[in-house]
Amino acid sequence: MSHFKKVCAMSGGGMSVVDRIQVEDVRVLSDNWYLLTKATFRYRRRDGTWQQQSREAYDRGNGAAILLYDPARRTVILTRQFRYPTFVNGYDGLLIEVPAGLLDEASPEQRIRAEVEEETGYRVRDVRQVFQAFMSPGSVTEKLHFFVGAYHPADHVAEGGGKEAEGEDIDLLDVPIAEALAMMERGEICDAKTIMLLQYAALHLFPEVAGS
Known part of the structure; x- marks a missing residue:
């Protein structure tokens, strides 16, 4: 495992993010040049409660x-x-x-x-x-x-x-x-x-x- 992957693996405190996310909806806002989406999801906070959030993400590749x-x-x-x-x-x-x-x-x-x-x-x-x-x-x-x-x-x-x-x-x-x-x-x-x-x-x- 590379140093970068080790650091990333340790940064989550041993809890997979997959266990803390429930994606409810992903909507495409723009696909003109690269892809802009808006996601609505529920996120499990540190105290165990679930909070609904929405975020926009711009995907232009790596x-x-x-x-x-x-x-x-x-x-x-x-x-x-x-x-x-x-x-x-x-x-x-x-x-x-x-x-x-x-x-x-x-x-x-x-x-x-x-x-x-x-x-x-x-x-x-x-x-x-x-x-x-x-x-x-x-x-x-x-x-x-x-x-x-x-x-x-x-x-x-x-x-x-x-x-x-x-x-x-x-x-x-x-x-x-x-x-x-x-x-x-x-x-x-x-x-x-x-x-x-x-x-x-x-x-x-x-x-x-x-x-x-």
Whole structure:
């Protein structure tokens, strides 16, 4: 059992959630892009009483994200692109991120290899999954698989930039790890998955940076 699964298994206090949920109704609110549903259910509280609740959940599938790092040059690969939801929430800039994408029925490793080449033009050789996380569990079902992978400048085999037909217009950033961490501290990097992977890198891939 993976560390992630062990933690999740322990978090329920030994009681399966299935024993505490009675789903009464699930209604589709929107199926235009991904699936938005509203569920009505009864939930057994800690004191044993049952309480009726309703929740909306947005199902866009699971995804994968990766931090490409060059241990020799002490650099990481980041992307920069327009994100409409951040724009309508007051963010006036292109969002700096690690390469990421939805699985679309592929395995996490298959998807992240393809996504890296589409977005950055790098053909990554060795990738390693380091953890998984639910990114917005209050409303979105998505679970994200987080990877790291070493790269070399010679691995740049294509133009990258994403798929124009899907509206992608992605810039590529080759940044020293120290500068990437400084950008995070200055608020120039404010994407959650990117912050999580940069923090992982500071602890496990470039620990001397975290201790400096």
